[in-house]
Every structure is written in C-alpha cells, then in structure tokens.
Amino acid sequence: MAEVGESSGAKSPQEIWAKLVPSDSRHSDVEIKSDEIVICSVIRLSSFDEHAWCTIKRNSDLCSATLQNKSSTAILADEAVIHNGDTIDIRCGSEIIPGPDREGYLRYRFKVMPRPETSQKQLKICIDVDHAKCSICLSVWHDVVTVAPCFHNFCNGCFSEWLRRSQEKRSSVLCPQCRAVVQFAGRNHFLHYIGEDILKADSSLKRSDEEVATLDSCASIQSNLVIKSGKKLGRKRSYSPLHEDDHSVELPCPQCGTESGGFRCDHNTIHLQCHACGGMMPSRPPATTVPQHCLGCDRAFCGAYWHAHRVTGTGSHAMCRVETFQPISERTISRIPFWAHEKNRHEQDITEKCIRQMGRTLQDVITEWITKFNNREIDRTRMPLNHAERITSGTHLCNDCYEKLVSFLLYWYRISMPKNLLPPDALAREDCWYGYACRTQHHNEEHARKRNHVCRPTRGSNF
Numbered sequence: 001m002a003e004v005g006e007s008s009g010a011k012s013p014q015e016i017w018a019k020l021v022p023s024d025s026r027h028s029d030v031e032i033k034s035d036e037i038v039i040c041s042v043i044r045l046s047s048f049d050e051h052a053w054c055t056i057k058r059n060s061d062l063c064s065a066t067l068q069n070k071s072s073t074a075i076l077a078d079e080a081v082i083h084n085g086d087t088i089d090i091r092c093g094s095e096i097i098p099g100p101d102r103e104g105y106l107r108y109r110f111k112v113m114p115r116p117e118t119s120q121k122q123l124k125i126c127i128d129v130d131h132a133k134c135s136i137c138l139s140v141w142h143d144v145v146t147v148a149p150c151f152h153n154f155c156n157g158c159f160s161e162w163l164r165r166s167q168e169k170r171s172s173v174l175c176p177q178c179r180a181v182v183q184f185a186g187r188n189h190f191l192h193y194i195g196e197d198i199l200k201a202d203s204s205l206k207r208s209d210e211e212v213a214t215l216d217s218c219a220s221i222q223s224n225l226v227i228k229s230g231k232k233l234g235r236k237r238s239y240s241p242l243h244e245d246d247h248s249v250e251l252p253c254p255q256c257g258t259e260s261g262g263f264r265c266d267h268n269t270i271h272l273q274c275h276a277c278g279g280m281m282p283s284r285p286p287a288t289t290v291p292q293h294c295l296g297c298d299r300a301f302c303g304a305y306w307h308a309h310r311v312t313g314t315g316s317h318a319m320c321r322v323e324t325f326q327p328i329s330e331r332t333i334s335r336i337p338f339w340a341h342e343k344n345r346h347e348q349d350i351t352e353k354c355i356r357q358m359g360r361t362l363q364d365v366i367t368e369w370i371t372k373f374n375n376r377e378i379d380r381t382r383m384p385l386n387h388a389e390r391i392t393s394g395t396h397l398c399n400d401c402y403e404k405l406v407s408f409l410l411y412w413y414r415i416s417m418p419k420n421l422l423p424p425d426a427l428a429r430e431d432c433w434y435g436y437a438c439r440t441q442h443h444n445e446e447h448a449r450k451r452n453h454v455c456r457p458t459r460g461s462n463f
Contacts, residue, residue: 157215252280279318296385296401301325337403
C-alpha cells in the first residue's frame, strides 16, 4: 500500500510556510499555506479515494506546529505513536508516517520554510511580569526611567519623588533597589512600549486613573538627567546612617552602620540582593571575601557571606541559612533530583534501582563522580551550568545548580554502566534515536518508558 499526501482547502497565493517532503522523490511535496490545514492521503487500491489523515496547525512561535491524527488508525511522528484525535508538537525535521508501521507507508519530513527576506520580521519577547515592575511601587512600570550605572528601572513618578527626597537629605542619590550611587537617569522608550504591551495583554495589572494621574504629577524626568553628588551645604555633622529615620532606607544590611569582619558600609557601597531570601549584603571584591555569586547561574546568595562573618538574621534583615550556598564538597544529597535524565521519571527509577542493587547510596555515587569531575575525567560540553570549566569540588553553588550538577553526573554514571548491571526490563529496551535530546519523552508516557533515553543521539541536530 502506498500513500500520497495532499493538502485540502482553498487554493490561494498565500505564503508557503511549511512542506511535507516525501522520502520517495517520485512524489511531490505537500505545500502548507494556511495556518491550519487538513492533510489527505490518496490510497491506491482499486480506486483513488481521499482520506484525511492529519491536521497541521501552525504554532504561535512560527517555527513549529501541532499535528492531530484524523485517521482511524495510529500514525507515527518522531517514533511516537499518535492515536485518533491525539496531538503532538512537530518541528522542522520531524519524521511523520501516516500509519502505525514504518513499512508500507510513505514517510514525510516536516520542513519549515525560511521567511522571505523582504517580509517584515516580528520579534516576540517573553518576559516575566515580575521583571517589569517598579521596585518602589511594585506595579508594572509607568513612563519607565532607567538609572545608571546599575541600570535598574522605575516609574518616572516613583523615582522622581525618591530623587527629590534624597537630594533634600543626602549628599548622594542611591538606587532604591541596589543602593548604588546614581549618576544618571533617563526615560527608557523601549521598556515603555514593553510595559504597555504587558498591560494590553493583562488588563488586571492596570492602575486606576487616579494612580496614573498622581504618578504623572510627580514625574520630573523629561530628558536625560545627570545627577551630581557631593557634600551638602548646611550639614553641621558628618553623615551617619544610624541617624536616619526614613524607614531605615540607609540600612539595607547589618554592615550598614555596624562594623563586621573588619568592614563597614558607607554611602558609596553597592549592595547585592540575595536571590533566595531577598536580603541585602554589600558587594565585596572576590579577592577580599567569600563568594557571593553562584558560579553556575551568576545569581547572588547571602548565606555563605553572613556565615563567614558570624552574623545571624534579625527581624529587620532577611538572611539565608548557610545551606543555600555551599561548596560542592560539603553538600549531601539523598534523592535523585527532578532535573535528572531530562526529567524522565522512568529513567530516574532505573538509576535508583541500579544504585540500590549495587548496595550503594546516592551519596556514594555522587561522591565518586565528583572526584572524577574534579580530576577532569568527564567531558563538560553538555554541563547545564555557566562557567563550566571553572567549577571544581570547592566551588560554591546554590541548591538549584547543585541539583543540575548531580543530574549531569548521573547521566555519566548511567552511560558508563555495563549493560549487564541494568534491571532486566531496562536492558530489553532499544535506544531512542534522539537519545537525551528526545522531545517526545516529555509528553508521551509510553515512548518515555519503552525506549532508552540515557544515550547519545544518532539522529537530529545533536548528532
């Protein structure tokens, strides 16, 4: 039985955005013009009959599509079995077979066509709404301004009011978010449009007309503004943050106003905000203090810093426990991380069985493989952390990055394991062509279970 794909629907001079390219060059490509189209097959038996076998719908990212099985039998897409009515996401290069078997059916490759050079390109930006909020009023930016050199963003009205109050009381204007000395402020037209798009997408984030009017009445930054700092006239004594009564604005951390570990913040000290607890700590040169940034993700964490200075948390200063940011060699782990084996729980269960059958613990395995890692016996190419080449067993990592490191080491533990040590049900499985890079394992339970995905790809872009 042979099948020839055809697209049904009105013929129009629309742009061809994708094709189904048959493996047999004697058959023509199936051109896809509509954003949603039904693909039919001409079955060559005693007569020519058209049968709808799938629907292909273009996704919003413009480079992938959703395929739905419209036939009475199962079809194959990237090795996954798709039954009648079921859907699967396909991308450029996906293999599609309009039947349940690889033999007897014409194979297709889904190909996304390059967009014409002359067409207007639209860039879609995904942004977490929390990253588009003013840290003063905690709402989406309104008439956003950016300050330098720290490049934090605020509502024009909010920062203008902060600027007015700061210049009345202090010699320098500090950033409301990180306490760096502000030298420049200006309106940010690019972020202004992003804020407007966010409010159009979610009207619940809009402010009332009264709030907008209040902000506009306070806004004083209409053009680029250079903010000068220097000694204030009329001050009878030197400035000390201990005498500030403005909601402890000048006391973001325990070292503001109090010496600890031979260091005390001054009005020029730049502060870092801890990613875990939100507390503040002074930014210190790496050569003079303990690490403050995770080398795996570059985020700031305060646990190790305050622990090294023997400073404990108080009601007025948030502070992490030391366990949130530790050297790799001092960490312990008792469960397989969520990230392991590309989040494939079937592979995680197999790894757990292997460790248990060998009479070992997860900590035993990780300790052994951290030694291999430290001795550079492992290829770090696929390591999902920043600065992979600089990481050693003495490197400080946050909890998330440590679990990603453990997941990376468990891949090498499994791939290095002799086949005869695998459980019988795992040993009988064939390797997936796409290995660890397989996308189908994330949404097809049967495929994730019946194929081995702890292996290198033999097909696709990762091969």
